[in-house]
Amino acid sequence: MRKYLYIYKSELMSQLxxxxxxxxxxxxxxxxxxxxxxxxxxxxSDSSQIINGYSVDQMIWxxxxxxxxxxxxxxxxxxxxxxxxxxxxxxxxxxxxPYNYIGYSLASHLGTATVKGIIYTVLALILxxxxxxxxxxxxxxxxxxxxxxxxxxxxxxxxFTIFIGLFSFFIEDSSPFYWLYSKFILVxxxxxxxxxxxxxVQPFLKFSPIYVVSYGPAKLFVNFNINDCISIFVxxxxxxxxxxxxxxxxxxxxxxxxxxxxx
Amino acid sequence: MLxxxxxxxxxxxxxxxxxxxxxxxxxxxxxxxxxxxLLNNASFILQWVILYxxxxxxxxxxxxxxxxxxxxxxxxxxxxxxxxKRVFSLSDIINTGKLDASIIQxxxxxxxxxxxxxxxxxxxxxxxxxxxxFICDISISSFLLFTLFIICGGIIxxxxxxxxxxLAFWFNNTEMLADTGNSLMVNFATYPEGIFKGVVKTLFYTxxxxxxxxxxxxxxxxxxxxxxxxxxxxxxxxILCMAIAIFYKGLKNYSSSNxxxxxx
Numbered sequence: 001m002r003k004y005l006y007i008y009k010s011e012l013m014s015q016l017x018x019x020x021x022x023x024x025x026x027x028x029x030x031x032x033x034x035x036x037x038x039x040x041x042x043x044x045s046d047s048s049q050i051i052n053g054y055s056v057d058q059m060i061w062x063x064x065x066x067x068x069x070x071x072x073x074x075x076x077x078x079x080x081x082x083x084x085x086x087x088x089x090x091x092x093x094x095x096x097x098p099y100n101y102i103g104y105s106l107a108s109h110l111g112t113a114t115v116k117g118i119i120y121t122v123l124a125l126i127l128x129x130x131x132x133x134x135x136x137x138x139x140x141x142x143x144x145x146x147x148x149x150x151x152x153x154x155x156x157x158x159x160f161t162i163f164i165g166l167f168s169f170f171i172e173d174s175s176p177f178y179w180l181y182s183k184f185i186l187v188x189x190x191x192x193x194x195x196x197x198x199x200x201v202q203p204f205l206k207f208s209p210i211y212v213v214s215y216g217p218a219k220l221f222v223n224f225n226i227n228d229c230i231s232i233f234v235x236x237x238x239x240x241x242x243x244x245x246x247x248x249x250x251x252x253x254x255x256x257x258x259x260x261x262x263x
Numbered sequence: 264m265l266x267x268x269x270x271x272x273x274x275x276x277x278x279x280x281x282x283x284x285x286x287x288x289x290x291x292x293x294x295x296x297x298x299x300x301l302l303n304n305a306s307f308i309l310q311w312v313i314l315y316x317x318x319x320x321x322x323x324x325x326x327x328x329x330x331x332x333x334x335x336x337x338x339x340x341x342x343x344x345x346x347x348k349r350v351f352s353l354s355d356i357i358n359t360g361k362l363d364a365s366i367i368q369x370x371x372x373x374x375x376x377x378x379x380x381x382x383x384x385x386x387x388x389x390x391x392x393x394x395x396x397f398i399c400d401i402s403i404s405s406f407l408l409f410t411l412f413i414i415c416g417g418i419i420x421x422x423x424x425x426x427x428x429x430l431a432f433w434f435n436n437t438e439m440l441a442d443t444g445n446s447l448m449v450n451f452a453t454y455p456e457g458i459f460k461g462v463v464k465t466l467f468y469t470x471x472x473x474x475x476x477x478x479x480x481x482x483x484x485x486x487x488x489x490x491x492x493x494x495x496x497x498x499x500x501x502i503l504c505m506a507i508a509i510f511y512k513g514l515k516n517y518s519s520s521n522x523x524x525x526x527x
Contacts, residue, residue, distance in 0.1 A: 021439055024439045024440075024443065025439065025443075027443045028443060028446050028450070031446075031447060031450050031451070032450060035450065035451065035454055035458075038458045038459050038460070038463075039314075039321075039454065039458050042318075042321065042322060042457075042458040043314065043317055043318055043321070051317060171291065171292065171295065172289050172291070172292045173292045173295070173296070175296075176295045176296055176298075176299030176300070176303075176384075177299070179299050179300065179302075179303040180299060180302060180303065180306075183302075183303050183306040183307070184306070187306050187307060187309050187310050188309070191310055192310075192313055196313055197313070
């Protein structure tokens with residue numbers, strides 16, 4: 001475990017050199033938040049209106065939290081990195097090292113995600129305060145639980161992205177599969193809470209990755225409930241286990257097909 | 264003069280053709296890229312189905328008009344990223360001295376750089392654009408107008424990318440600025456302008472000209488007016504001229520880095 005912590009720390013220190021880039025990169029996320037601020041204010045005729053159990057402020061805070069998590073995940077970068085490692089043969093330098101490639105990729109990626117997550121959280125919360133002038137919750141314990149749930153969401157999303165990236169062992173470019181995964185999470189999980197979908201679909205969504213990757217932490221932030229909190233944490237731990245097993249399975253099958261031609 | 268233009272067009276088309284052939288080397292990946300991009304774009308229909316279940320009219324647009332807006336956004340993106348892919352890495356090309364290879368060629372430098380590669384998935388965007396058009400309106404006139412508008416929109420998007428990319432002639436580390444500027448065009452393009460107010464709306468017709476690339480074309484296609492058409496054509500020409508002028512002005516500041524590399 002110590003070696004992965006060391007990899008995590010090295011990546012974290014390396015990312016601290018590019019703080020300005022990350023702050024600048026928040027502009028894209030800020031634009032999305034601005035668009036949804038306008039969109040939800042257009043949809044809600046007044047601030048007291050409640051749609052599917054959410055007020056306009058709760059909807060905007062929901063999008064802010066899911067966007068922070070999604071921004072910190074940087075799935076496209078991770079998927080491209082793993083895809084390039086496999087296609088370019090770089091993976092050959094990793095498989096003969098005394099660490100597990102999945103663990104290495106996860107630890108390294110989480111180092112980057114930590115720095116980006118902190119910057120995005122600070123800036124997005126400031127933006128949210130400026131746009132709405134209030135916070136859904138100020139209870140420290142609730143905020144800590146939301147933070148832990150958000151971290152677990154990033155871990156799960158990173159493991160799913162590694163899983164998709166490892167498809168490159170079988171097809172040359174796994175990016176298209178990542179597009180589909182990202183749109184599934186983005187359109188269904190990041191923009192709308194599960195309650196916005198028809199009653200028939202809701203139970204399925206509660207068993208899908210959306211529940212643990214985006215809906216869970218955001219729901220806890222806008223409307224904290226201890227029962228929801230427990231079920232979200234249980235689901236997140238199960239998903240971490242399942243996602244890791246899936247990664248290991250694909251990696252084991254894929255690495256047998258690896259053929260590196262010199263370098 | 265006419266022969267020079269003819270030759271330049273021939274070289275540019277050949278460059279795009281070879282770029283496409285490179286992408287088609289692995290047919291499975293090529294087709295997967297296109298199909299998945301179609302699915303990727305189509306997934307956003309769900310977002311609008313949910314939003315329109317809450318309100319009949321969003322920002323002055325009906326559901327069909329939003330589909331058409333998506334058609335224009337995808338088509339514009341497709342034209343720009345398929346034919347002029349390398350314009351989106353212009354900053355990097357200038358900063359790393361990769362412009363040398365194009366400068367020594369006896370053809371137009373800017374065209375040579377930006378058409379030297381194609382993006383296969385952008386074909387998926389182009390196809391998606393036409394699917395959205397056919398869902399909203401099937402007629403030869405709308406097909407021709409749509410094609411004209413996405414070419415204009417693609418040129419506007421490419422011109423803006425040339426302007427952002429050319430900043431690298433004067434400043435260092437402009438990649439992030441260029442990326443952010445280009446993503447502004449994409450992010451706003453799929454939302455009805457009516458949901459925005461004040462200064463932001465003005466930006467759509469000035470610094471982020473998606474008004475001319477997307478909003479006016481939707482209006483013209485729904486209710487034809489010649490002024491809208493002329494405005495799009497005029498602004499496209501103006502932005503393109505500005506972009507070319509800025510690029511060649513900046514090129515005078517370019518100095519070779521003596522980069523040695525193999526182009527395969």
